[in-house]
Amino acid sequence: MMMMPIPIHASVDDAHTFLGVKKDYFTRDFKEYIQKERLNWWRFDEDPDYKGRPSFGWVFWSQLGKSSLSFSLAFFFLLLFLGEAQPLFSFTDNSADLIRHALQKLIEVFETELPDSLFQFWAPTKTSEGRTLLTTQFQPFALGPTFLPNFRNRLCSYRMGMCREYNNSFYADAECAQELLGLPGRVFLNKLPESTPHVKHYTLKEYPQRDLALRCEIGQSWGLPVFEDSSRTCVGVLEIVSLYDMYLHDKEFLGRVYDIFQEFGLRCFDGYEHCKMQYWDKNEALTVAFHELKMVYKSVCNIHNLPLALTWVSCRSCNDLLESKFQFTVRDYCDSDDKWRFYDLHHFARVSNVYLLKKGQVTGRILSFPNLLYCSDVKQFTIAESPLVPYARVCELGGWFTMCLQNSYTGDELYVLEFFLPKSDENDENILTKLRLILGTMEEYFKTFKLASGQGLGEALSVEVIDFQNGQKSHSIQMIPATRCIPTLELLQDGGVMLEQDQQDQPSMDVINSGMYVVSEAQNYNFPILDSLQNGKVTKQLSLNDTN
Numbered sequence: 001m002m003m004m005p006i007p008i009h010a011s012v013d014d015a016h017t018f019l020g021v022k023k024d025y026f027t028r029d030f031k032e033y034i035q036k037e038r039l040n041w042w043r044f045d046e047d048p049d050y051k052g053r054p055s056f057g058w059v060f061w062s063q064l065g066k067s068s069l070s071f072s073l074a075f076f077f078l079l080l081f082l083g084e085a086q087p088l089f090s091f092t093d094n095s096a097d098l099i100r101h102a103l104q105k106l107i108e109v110f111e112t113e114l115p116d117s118l119f120q121f122w123a124p125t126k127t128s129e130g131r132t133l134l135t136t137q138f139q140p141f142a143l144g145p146t147f148l149p150n151f152r153n154r155l156c157s158y159r160m161g162m163c164r165e166y167n168n169s170f171y172a173d174a175e176c177a178q179e180l181l182g183l184p185g186r187v188f189l190n191k192l193p194e195s196t197p198h199v200k201h202y203t204l205k206e207y208p209q210r211d212l213a214l215r216c217e218i219g220q221s222w223g224l225p226v227f228e229d230s231s232r233t234c235v236g237v238l239e240i241v242s243l244y245d246m247y248l249h250d251k252e253f254l255g256r257v258y259d260i261f262q263e264f265g266l267r268c269f270d271g272y273e274h275c276k277m278q279y280w281d282k283n284e285a286l287t288v289a290f291h292e293l294k295m296v297y298k299s300v301c302n303i304h305n306l307p308l309a310l311t312w313v314s315c316r317s318c319n320d321l322l323e324s325k326f327q328f329t330v331r332d333y334c335d336s337d338d339k340w341r342f343y344d345l346h347h348f349a350r351v352s353n354v355y356l357l358k359k360g361q362v363t364g365r366i367l368s369f370p371n372l373l374y375c376s377d378v379k380q381f382t383i384a385e386s387p388l389v390p391y392a393r394v395c396e397l398g399g400w401f402t403m404c405l406q407n408s409y410t411g412d413e414l415y416v417l418e419f420f421l422p423k424s425d426e427n428d429e430n431i432l433t434k435l436r437l438i439l440g441t442m443e444e445y446f447k448t449f450k451l452a453s454g455q456g457l458g459e460a461l462s463v464e465v466i467d468f469q470n471g472q473k474s475h476s477i478q479m480i481p482a483t484r485c486i487p488t489l490e491l492l493q494d495g496g497v498m499l500e501q502d503q504q505d506q507p508s509m510d511v512i513n514s515g516m517y518v519v520s521e522a523q524n525y526n527f528p529i530l531d532s533l534q535n536g537k538v539t540k541q542l543s544l545n546d547t548n
Contacts, residue, residue, distance in 0.1 A: 019043070021056070024149070030156040033163075038063050044107050046145045053147045055115075057107035061100045061140035095123065095235045098264040099226070100140040105260045107142055113253070117144035117242040118155045120162070121226070122184040124172065124236060132173040134184045134237065136163060144242075151243055158216040158241065166209050182208050184237045186383065187223035191234050192321075192356055193269055194383070195222040196390035197245055197347060206383045219244045224257075227267040238268060249351040269354075285409040289448065290325065292407075293415070296445045297328035304438050305422060307397065308345055310352050312363060312416040322357040322364055322416060341395070348391040355388060362386050362466075366402045366416055370453040372463040372480070374401040374435065378420060380468040398423035399431065401463075404452040414452055432480055435463065440483035458483045 015031040016023045020043065026034075034041070044057035099121045106114065120141035122134040141159060146152040172185040183206075187194050196202055199213040199221050207213070213221070222240040227233060240248065248254070254269045261268040290311075297309045308329050312322035327349035329342070357363050362385045366373050375381070378392045378400035386392075392400075399421035404414055419438070424431075443457040450456055460482045467474050 027153055033160050042104055046111050049147045055145040055147045057145045058143040059103045062138040096139055098266055102261050102264050103140055103142040114144040116146050116151045118159055120239050122237040131171055134170045134172050135167050137167055154216045158218055161212045183223045187225050187237045191225045193224050194387055197394050201390040201393040222248050224269050229265045229267050249354055251354055289407040289410050299445050300441050303441055306419050308420040310418040314414055324352045327352055344395045348395055363402055366404045371461040372401055372403050374463050375466040377468055405449045406452045408448045436480050436483055
């Protein structure tokens with residue numbers, strides 16, 4: 001159902017009659033807002049709930065046409081000349097109409113999947129100083145179906161608060177520091193999605209509207225870049241906020257959103273097709289490499305109590321991004337009474353599956369560093385350094401380290417491995433010992449992988465340590481001693497040669513007896529047996545127990 005705006009001279013008390021709802025469906029403040037902004041509206045009628053309460057999806061947009069907009073801009077510049085307006089002008093073009101139609105289709109298609117949510121579009125504008133600023137002024141927004149008045153009022157309050165307090169806050173150009181961009185600015189500049197499971201896991205610098213969002217009890221927040229299909233120009237950012245966690249990270253859901261926007265000549269969540277590996281199902285060597293990684297993850301994470309591991313590979317279409325290929329979470333990491341912790345970890349893993357990382361961010365830095373990169377507290381990274389850091393915060397993770405590997409059967413393909421550690425009070429010396437033990441386990445389990453630097457996992461390795469003290473970040477380079485036995489040659493009296501293992505790098509009996517050093521059980525795992533490559537193919541043999 002589509003209707004004209006509430007007449008400007010009509011009483012706000014009668015606004016519900018124009019909207020076709022009960023008098024108390026919207027608050028008086030929101031009805032005044034609709035009337036003042038001269039908003040057109042479209043309503044989608046959903047079936048009532050079991051109590052007979054009606055539920056509607058809504059899309060609102062400015063009724064200003066290009067002629068009336070020109071008049072508004074002229075009036076605005078008059079105010080600017082008189083010093084009564086900020087140096088901002090806004091514009092509407094076909095993008096606003098296309099976004100409105102896409103939002104209508106979203107509300108219709110996902111009537112049961114997008115409840116209690118707000119969608120608002122941030123469009124780029126230019127200030128009189130030539131700077132780029134994002135605003136919701138003259139841009140469409142939508143409300144997902146809501147049965148409960150309190151939920152609906154919170155979303156409406158957030159929308160009005162954003163327009164009132166933050167419409168002129170989010171710059172998106174090179175002059176703006178990363179910490180001042182806000183979510184819309186970061187998404188627009190990076191042209192990549194960003195999200196948080198709950199806005200409370202953002203800092204105030206990362207999410208300037210944090211206090212407003214918490215007052216309105218906003219939970220999940222997503223920002224998706226929107227592109228003009230033919231030119232691939234970013235025309236703005238679609239912000240989605242919800243009162244609770246929705247499955248927006250599901251690839252199937254995002255794929256359907258992508259298809260809807262494409263119907264209107266737009267692309268939303270460009271990463272859906274951005275980093276497809278064309279040979280995913282055809283490259284046998286790659287399949288076997290991932291199978292080996294999966295088994296090593298299972299062993300290393302369970303033996304050393306690592307809650308989460310992620311794998312990233314280079315994007316073949318642009319060579320500037322990393323895409324997540326698969327993840328591993330340890331179900332036994334969480335106590336039986338803490339089922340939500342495992343849910344949070346699983347959510348983290350699922351979200352990473354639809355993320356793309358820039359190589360200049362902290363995870364991608366390992367591509368230019370020879371050995372390991374370690375951080376004492378992954379939660380301290382900024383959103384610019386690690387876009388997934390809100391998920392690390394909600395999972396209350398501790399340390400983190402990453403490495404870059406190559407596989408003997410996939411050639412130049414690089415695999416960036418991320419491992420997350422539980423919270424710990426261990427000092428640097430104990431952490432280095434733990435890393436050494438983890439690397440020792442990896443060396444025994446990996447059959448076809450080595451560090452991209454060419455070194456073996458059992459050799460003495462350098463590690464860049466990132467530490468945080470009193471809010472300050474420091475860097476240092478430390479060494480992890482070799483974990484493998486180094487054989488030495490001893491000349492015998494009869495002219496023969498005897499191999500003697502150098503024990504200086506072996507773990508002490510105290511360490512072994514304390515349980516810190518775990519003798520692996522590689523014999524209990526069936527690894528792929530790889531024959532030589534012939535005609536570009538590789539043969540694999542997998543245990544039936546490992547095909548799940």
